[in-house]
Amino acid sequence: MKAVVHVGQAGMEGLSVREMEVLQPKAGEVRVKLKTAGLNHRDLFVLVRHKPTDPPLIIGSDGAGVVDAVGEGVTGVLVGDEVVINPSLGWLEKTDAPPEGFEILGLPFHGTFAEQVVISAVNVAPKPEHLSWEEAGVLSLAALTAYRALFTQGQLREGMKVLIPGIGSGVATFLLQFAKAAGAAVYVTSRSAEKCQKALELGADKAFDSNGDWEQELGGEKVDLVIECVGAATFNKSLKQLRPGGTVVTFGASAGDVVELNLRDFFYGQFRLFGTTMGSGEEYKEMLDFITKHQIKPVIDSIYPLEQYKEALNRMENAQQLGKIGFYI
Amino acid sequence: MKAVVHVGQAGMEGLSVREMEVLQPKAGEVRVKLKTAGLNHRDLFVLVRHKPTDPPLIIGSDGAGVVDAVGEGVTGVLVGDEVVINPSLGWLEKTDAPPEGFEILGLPFHGTFAEQVVISAVNVAPKPEHLSWEEAGVLSLAALTAYRALFTQGQLREGMKVLIPGIGSGVATFLLQFAKAAGAAVYVTSRSAEKCQKALELGADKAFDSNGDWEQELGGEKVDLVIECVGAATFNKSLKQLRPGGTVVTFGASAGDVVELNLRDFFYGQFRLFGTTMGSGEEYKEMLDFITKHQIKPVIDSIYPLEQYKEALNRMENAQQLGKIGFYI
Structure with a gap:
C-alpha cells in the first residue's frame, strides 16, 4: 500500500511516498481503509523525534475510513463500518494524566498517512453522520485537545468569557466553535487581519491583533478562562x-517554551494554570456527542492529495492556515 | 487602651506602643477584649504598605479573647463569650477568589495588637475548647491559609503524598499537621537541621535539606501535591x-517572586498550579471543625509580652522560628 513514510534524515527531507506492507489486525485490533487523513503540528515534531536509526515510520495521527478487516475477539465493530480514528492510544478513562504506556498514533506506531492503518478496536468510533469524509478525517486530535482543554480542565460553562490567543490553528478553531456552542462569550487574537475576520464569521464576539493592547481591546473587561497555546x-x-x-x-x-511567571501576582489573583494535552477515550466520546448535538463541523483550510504532503506541511509550518489541513488518500 | 501602632516612617521604626481610643461596636459589630494575639509575615509587609501619610494604625491580624461589648442587631454572640478572631473581612463563602472589598484585619482597619478590637460579629467564632489562649491567639490567619491551600485548592485526600518545602513558617507547620491528620504522607524541606528534626517529631514522613538533591532524598518517588510558599x-x-x-x-x-516556568514541561506533565491566599468565612468554620475533630494544636515557637514586639518581629524577619509567634496582651 501507498504511504507517507519517514526514514533516515530528520525533518521533511526524510519523507517520501513509498510502498509499505499491508498489515493484518491482531486480536482486539481492526484495519481501516482510509478515505481521508488530517495534518497536525505533531506531524512536524515527529519528523524530528523519529530517529535516523529507527525503522521506517508511516506518520499521521488523524484519519477516517471504512473498516476492512477485524481481528479476533473484537465486538461492536464490523467490516464495512464507517469510522473516525481516535489517535489516543492506551488512555481510556478521563484521568488527570495519561497512564504509563500512553502513545499518540503516528509515532512510534504507524499512522494514518497511508491507504490502511491497523489500530485497537477501542480507537475507532462511528463517523458522525453530519460530517463529510474530509471533515471526519481532520477531526480527532485537534477536537479532542480542544475538548479536554475547555471542558475537563477549563470547566467551561454557559455565560463565561473565554480568551483564545492565536486563532489560526486547528485546535484554536475548535476551541472557538466549542466555546460558542457551550454559550460562552469568545474573544480571539491573531497577527493576521484575515484570520480575525474569519474568526468573527465563525462567531467570535471580538477578534483583535495579537500585537495590540489587549486591555484596551477588551475595554478593561476581564475573562474567566484563557486557552493559551501560543x-x-x-x-x-x-x-x-x-x-x-x-x-x-x-x-x-x-512561540517559546519558557515564560517569566510572577508568583506573587499569580497567588494574589488566585489564578489557576492547567497543563493539558490530547485526551482520553472517554473524552473522545464526549467530544463526538458534543459535536453531534451542536452539529459542529471542523473548519477546513485545505485538502491535498496525499502526494502533495510537502505543500501541506509547508503551509502548516508557515502558519498560513486557518482551520484544518487534510489529505485525500 | 494600649496598642502597637504604626505611624509615619515605613518599617519597624514607625512602630510604638501607644494609648489608643477604645471604640464602640456599631450595628453588627462586637468588641473583643484580647487575651492573646498572633504574629504573621503579613505584619511585616503592613509596615511597608501603610503609608507615612495614613492615620495611625494598630497592626495585627490574629487574636483571641472575650467579647466585652455587642452592637445593635447582633445575634448569636454574647458578652462574655470566649472567641477566636477570623481576620478575613468581607469574604463569607468559599469562592474561587475573594469578593470586591475584601480586606485582612490589621490594614486598613485596626488590628489585634491591642487590648481591644472591634470587628464584625461574623468574624468571631467560639474558641475551640482544646486550645489554650496562647494557641487560640496564633491560630487564625495561618491555619485558614493552610486549610484553603491543602483542601479547597489542593483537594488533599487520604493516601496522597504531599511535599512542603520550607517547613519553618506558621502556615507550613499547620500544613504538616493538617496533611498528616488527613492521612497523607508528608515530606518537608528546610535549610535548618533543627527544623527538619522538629518536623519529624511533628509527624513528617521525611525531612531533608532544602539545598540538597530532592530527587535523591525522595528516592525518585513523585508526589501528588506540593504546597509551595518559598x-x-x-x-x-x-x-x-x-x-x-x-x-x-x-x-x-x-525567596523571590519571579520564576522561569517551562510551559512545555508543564503541559506535558498535565500539571496544575493554583494560587491561593487566606480563605473565606466558610473555610474558617471548616478549619475549626477540622482542628477540633483531630484535636490539632498550633505549634508555638514563642510568646512575648506585647511590649517586646520588636524582638518578635525580628525573630520572624530572620526566619528563626518554627511554628507561631504570639503575644500576651
Missing part, C-alpha cells in the same frame, strides 16, 4: 486579562 | 517532584 509571546498578556480566580489552560508553546 | 528558590525543584497530573499550590514567595 506560549512565551502571549502568556503574560493572557494572565493580565484574567479575573481574580480565573483559569489559564495551556497546551502549546509554539 | 518561591523562586524552590519552585522549579518543586515542579520536578510532581507526578503527571499533580498539583502545586502557591501562596508565598519570600
